[in-house]
Amino acid sequence: MDTYKLFDAEYKFANLIWENEPINSTELVKLSFERLGWKKSTTYTVLRKLCERGILKNEAAIVSSVIKKEDAQRHESQMVIEKSFNGSLPQFLTAFLGERKISKKEAEELKRIIEEAAK
């Protein structure tokens, strides 16, 4: 199965860790309550699952990520394009932009990113 795939709740949770790692697990419980409204047991349940899938780790009550945000995001973006856009980035871009216009500045930035990948 697809160990990289993060469900909605898992993704929100992973973000807390990416933004605060390394973080002590008791601190994480507090943070999850403040930011997600989760009870302690919920936090530990989700934490364990993500550890089992090799996405996070919890060593001596210090939680940190194994898979970095960029990797999860790349995976996510590639899944979407595969599933909904026939694996085609141009098709995705076309759909996303639709009739929307973008500024010269944005266009420059996007072209720069593309240039960089075309080397």
Next chain:
Amino acid sequence: MDTYKLFDAEYKFANLIWENEPINSTELVKLSFERLGWKKSTTYTVLRKLCERGILKNEAAIVSSVIKKEDAQRHESQMVIEKSFNGSLPQFLTAFLGERKISKKEAEELKRIIEEAAK
């Protein structure tokens, strides 16, 4: 609630219709069985839900789409970028490309799409 959002099974189903509309409902039942392995009742259940949400319509046993594929795709792509990429297309592009290289040809195509939206 978000009427445009299509769940996985719904999206696969909608694709059958986008590719074959207008289509008679009995034909659609056959097609769903062949392509998705669905029983008749499953097809009608999903069909009704999508009709209620204004995505499809079923008039005198002729099924067709109200929301076109391009619209659903645009919505989908925008949701992903909002949810996982902070609303930033450059961030998405960067994540998607990662260390991957693309051909000159692809790069040209992508730049053309961007140019078009920058007018």
Next chain:
DNA sequence: AAATTAGGTTTATTGCAATAAACTAAATGT
């Protein structure tokens, strides 16, 4: 006129993501 097909609806069942209550055991504070 009896059987079959077309075109559905009503009402489950299953599976899994999301959430948490209740319990534990070890360490630490008083």
Next chain:
DNA sequence: ACATTTAGTTTATTGCAATAAACCTAATTT
């Protein structure tokens, strides 16, 4: 020594997407 805090696990519960069985009625075929 006792109370509290830390750091969890075990075991539900809930909600909803996905799937389908069973039923229904009108039209068509035999």
